[in-house]
Amino acid sequence: MISYLRGKPQVHANKIILEVNGVGYGVxxxxxxxxxxxxxxxxxxxxxxxxxxxKLELYGFLSFQEQELFELMLSVSGIGPTTALHIxxxxxxxxxxxxxxxxISFFKSIPRIGKKMAxxxxxxxxxxxxxxxxxxxxxxxxxxxxxxxxxxxxGWDDDSIQQALERLNLDQLSVQEAIKQALQKLS
Numbered sequence: 646m647i648s649y650l651r652g653k654p655q656v657h658a659n660k661i662i663l664e665v666n667g668v669g670y671g672v673x674x675x676x677x678x679x680x681x682x683x684x685x686x687x688x689x690x691x692x693x694x695x696x697x698x699x700k701l702e703l704y705g706f707l708s709f710q711e712q713e714l715f716e717l718m719l720s721v722s723g724i725g726p727t728t729a730l731h732i733x734x735x736x737x738x739x740x741x742x743x744x745x746x747x748x749i750s751f752f753k754s755i756p757r758i759g760k761k762m763a764x765x766x767x768x769x770x771x772x773x774x775x776x777x778x779x780x781x782x783x784x785x786x787x788x789x790x791x792x793x794x795x796x797x798x799x800g801w802d803d804d805s806i807q808q809a810l811e812r813l814n815l816d817q818l819s820v821q822e823a824i825k826q827a828l829q830k831l832s
Contacts, residue, residue: 648692753804789815
């Protein structure tokens with residue numbers, strides 16, 4: 646297995662051809678890695694070898710931590726190497742923090758990831774990366790649903806509404822007061 650390559654890069658649209666001792670290795674990389682290596686004479690990449698029935702592909706990363714995070718992303722069912730590379734365009738610390746804080750909107754901002762996949766990533770990785778905040782997958786209470794519907798009809802998106810609802814103590818507020826306070830928090 647190839648773990649590490651050092652050589653002269655030729656950067657292309659979605660991969661790097663890394664020339665090592667006269668042999669060119671095609672290495673897929675995130676846009677972040679492609680941009681950072683475009684002007685360099687020589688680079689070092691940590692390599693993940695992806696083997697499937699009909700594929701043998703190399704994926705390159707600038708740090709060992711990024712390679713490990715990529716492998717963790719691949720361990721989530723439904724995440725393939727292309728989606729995992731899109732995720733790796735984010736800062737590793739932000740990625741870990743998003744899992745620990747159950748930040749669904751962070752993952753939804755990544756191409757090919759919707760709300761259910763974001764929840765799945767958080768659920769499957771929080772045991773491996775730790776958790777700071779519990780992920781709420783339960784249905785909304787009738788009061789929460791009324792406030793959510795009102796805010797939605799005013800044009801607010803689901804993520805903003807969810808964050809506002811989490812910061813309210815709905816048990817002690819009427820629906821009108823809850824809507825008013827939520828609007829203040831959203832503004």
